Amino acid sequence: MPNGDKNYFDPKVLAGISNLALRARWVVEGLMSGIHRSRAKGFSVEFEEHREYSPGDEIRRIDWKALGKFDRYFIKEYEDETNLRAYLLMDASASMNYASDGITKFDYGCTLTASLAYLILKQQDAAGLVTFSDHIESFIPPRAKRDYLTQILGALEKRGAAGETNVGKILEDIAGQVKRRGLIVLVSDLLDEPESILNGLRQFRFRGNDVIVFHLFDQAELELPFDGNILFEDLEAANLQVIADPRAIRTTYKQVVQEFINDMRKQCRDNTIDYQVISTATPLDQALASYLSWRG
Amino acid sequence: MSVFFLYPVFLLGLLAASLPVLIHLLNRRKLKRIRFPAVRFILLSQKRISRSYRLRHWILLALRTLAVVFLALLLANPIFQTGAGLFAGGGPVSLVVLLDNSLSMTWSGDGNGFKQAKDAARLLISALNDDDRAAIVPTNITGKEPFRLKAQKDVLLRELDAIEIADGTVNLEAALGKAYELLNVPAGQKEIRFITDMGLTGWDQFSLAGLKQVDPSIPLKLIHVGRKQTPPNGSIKEIRLGSPGIGANLPLQIDVTVANFGESELKDVLAQLSIDGQNKEQKLISVPGKSESSLRFQTRLSQPGAHAGQVTLKKAGLAGNPTTNFTLDAQEKLKVLVVDGDPQTSVVQSETFFLSRALNPSGERDASIFLPTVILTDGLNTATLDGYQVLILCNVAALPESFTAKLQSFLRQGGGVLIFAGDKFQADSYNQKIARDLPGQLGEKKLGPEANADKIGKFAAKHPALQFLADPILEESIKSARVWGYFRTTAGGQAPLITLANGDALLLEQNVGAGRILMMTSSADRDWTDLPLKTVYLPLIQSLAQYLAGGNRGALDGGIAVGAAKEIALPPTLVGKNLRVTKPDKQTAEVAITAEKNRAVASIEENDRAGIYRVSLPVGGEKNAGAPQMYAVNPPLLESRLDEISARELQAKLSPIRAEVIPVDALKEGGKRTDLALPLLALLIVTLLIEGWLGQRF
Known part of the structure; x- marks a missing residue:
C-alpha cells in the first residue's frame, strides 16, 4: 500500500462514525452494559443508576445504604463496557488491487478496516487484524489499548494486495486460532467459491462469534461498463483469460453478479451473519454510517 | 417473369453490404486487454448466454447486412414483372415496339407470322395505360425516319396497320438505335419489345458497336414468332445468261440456280420463266438438302431493247422468296460491212470466207447477232457506211480517194474499223491516206515459208476485246496459231494487243474520235496464217467486231x-x-x-x-x-433462309444488354408489373426495428 497523504482517519469519515456507537447485536457471553449490554460480567464496573426493587431481583443486589437513607429498597444498576474482541479480517489478495476509477478495492477495504479499528478501540474494545491472501499474511491479536491502532495501521500499510484468494480456507484457519468469542469483520471481494467462504464463516458462528461481512465491489465489477471486444485477464490467475463483448453479455453478467450477491446474502441471513455489499464508489462514511445505523 | 431496376446505378450500393461484416472482422482484430478481477463472472455469463448470444450476434450481422442490401435495392427501385405482357402497375411506361417486317416474317409462326407479330404488337399497345407512351418502329428503317413516343392508342394502332412486309433485310442497328434514341428521355419505366422471327440473316450484320447509344438498363424482350414446324425452304440463288449475247430473235439461254436451305430434298419444284409478263417456259427441278441445282431455260426475244423477266418457283408450302426479277437488254443485230480485197471464184478461197463464217456461223439471218454484208473493193466507191457499226477491210489493196473521207467521218462518229493485211495490201497507200488514224506506221512486209512461221507470243489479256481468252482452251488455241506473213509496224501510241513470239505486232489499236481502228498485220484467211483454222478464230472475230461496235452484246442483269x-x-x-x-x-x-x-x-x-x-x-x-x-x-437471298439465331449467339451479339426471349403465345397470358419500392421500404423498416430491438437486448 503506498504511503503519502493517505489518511484512514479522514475527518469526514470519522465525523460520520463518531456520532454513532458500535453496538453488538449479539453478545456471546451475555454481558452487556450501556449501549453494549453484555451477559458477561466485565472487568471495568461503573455505577449507572438506582431502580426500585421488584420481586424476583436478587437480594444481594439491594443497596443497603440507600435503604438507610430513603427507607425504600433500591437495586444498584452498573454499566460495564463490553469486553468486545473484534477480529478485522482484511483480504489482501491480488483481486483486491483493482480500481476502475480512483481507489482500489484494497485501499477502500483498508480505510474501512482502519476506521472500524479506530471506532472499536475508541470504545475501549479490543481490535485485532488479520490480513490474508491464500495464506495469513499477518495476525495481530485483539487488544483494547488505544495506541494499538498504530500497530494495526502499520500492518495494513505493510504490504499491498498480492497473491491468490482462498477466503474459505483462511477463515477456517483463523477460526481455529480465535479462542474467545468476539466480533469477526471480514472485508473482502469474496472472489472464491461461495460454499467455501460460507463454510469458513459458519465456523465462526459455531464458535459463537458475531460475524459481519463487507463485500467489496468495484463499480466496474457491478456494471461491466466496457465497450468493444476485450481480452479480460484475471488479476490472480494469469492463465485465466477470456475474450468477450461486454455489450453483448452485460445484462447476463449483471444477473450473474446479482445472483451471487443474493445467494451470499441469503446464506448469511440463514446463518445470522451480517452481510453488506459496498461499492468502492460509495463514500466510506456513508457506507459505515448506513451499516452502523442499520446495526443499531 | 423478371426483375429490372429503374436506377441500376444504385446497385453499386450493394457493395456496402459487406460493411457490417468488415466492421465485425475489424472489431475482432482490434482487441483491448483489460486486467479484471471478476473474470469468473464473465466466464459464467458467456457460458450462460453462449448459444443465444451467438445466434443473436449472427442475426444482428445478417440484419445489418440485409438493411444495407434493402437500402441499395430500394434506391435502385426494382420492378417485378411476370408474364410478357404489359403493364398492370409499376407507373407510367415508355415503350418502343420494334416490329420485324423483314421478308422472312412471311414464313414464320403458324404460316402467317407477320400477322401474328402484328397481333402481338396490337396486344401490347392495347395494354397501355393512359399515361403510358409508345412508338412502333419497323425494322426496315434507315434510322433517319422521324419517330416519337405518343400516348394516343388509336394513332399507334393505325401506324401499326400501315406497316407492311418489307422485301429487304432488317436493319437491326438502325431500329434498335432508334429505340434507344426514343427512350433517351426522363421516364419512370422504359421498355423495348422486339417482335421477331429471330432470323439469322438480320443478326449476321448486327453489331452493337454500330449503335450511337445503348442503355443496358432498359429491359429488352424479344417476342419470338417461332415456327411450329420446318417447311421446305429454298429460293433462287442466281440467274445468269447462258448464251454469248442477247439479240432480237436470237436464241437466248438463261441459267437458273436454285438453293435449298433445308435439310430435306426439294422435290419437283416448278420453275417458271416469264418475260415481259408472258410465260415463256417452265420446268421441274429437284434440289438435294443443303445444296444447289441449276436448270436452263431457252427462249427468244422478238424485240431488241429492255425486257423485264421473272423466274418463279412454285411448290405448295415452300418457304423462301419464290420470285426473282431480272432485266434483259437485247441488242439489235450488229451490221458489219466486210470488204473482200481478194475475191476468188471459189468461195472457200475468198479472202472473207472464214471471217464471214465466224460472224455468222450458220449463215442464217436470225442465227447470229452479227449481220455481215460482204462487198468487193470496187464497191467502196459507192458504198455508204450509214447503218453499219463495223467496217472490216480484208486485204484491200488501197483505199479509194472518195472513200477515205467517208471512212474518217465514220470513225469520228463512233464507227469501228478492222483492217486485215494480205498479199494485195499496199501499206504505203494506207500510210499516206490515213496515217494519222493508223495504230502504227506500216513497214516492210515479212513473208516466209510456212515452216518458219512465228507463233503468237503474248496478248493483252485484260483488254475488253480479249478478255474471252481467259478461257484456257482458247488461250491454248491462240498460242498454237502460226503466222508466216505480216507487215511489220513501227511503234504507235499504244502497245500491241497481240504480239508475235519474235516481238512484232500482230494486232494494234488506235482510237479515232469516238471510234477506233484495229489493225491486224496478217491476213484474214489462211494465206499468211493458220489462225482461221483455230478454235479461237470465231470468238476472236466476234469479240473484236463487238468491241468495235461499242462493246454491247446485250446483257442479263440480276x-x-x-x-x-x-x-x-x-x-x-x-x-x-x-x-x-x-x-x-x-x-x-x-x-x-x-x-x-x-x-x-x-x-x-x-x-x-x-x-x-x-x-x-x-x-x-x-x-x-x-x-x-x-x-x-x-429480296436478299439470305432473307429466304429460315435459320434462327441461337440464344447464345444472340446474347453474345447484344452483350452487355440482357435480352430475354419470350414466345409470342406468352403475350396472351398477359402480365403484371409491381413496383417493389414500397415492399422494400417496409422490409427495411422492419429490419431496422428488429435490429434496434435486438441491439438493445445485447
Missing part, C-alpha cells in the same frame, strides 16, 4: 438487293437534270443527276420494294445515253 443503291452513269450533259424512276408499285420518284469527276451520276437509293424499276431519262438524254431503261430489285 439486279440489286432491296435497300441497296442503284447508281446509273450518264453523259455529263445531263448534270443538273432529274431522272424519273417508276417503282414496282407505280409510284414515281425524281432523282437528281449530279456531277462526279468527268461523268454524271444518278444514285437511286429508295429501292425498298422488290420488282422492276423503270428509268426515264430527261428530255434530250434518251439517245445513246448508255443508261439502262429498267433494273431489277430482289
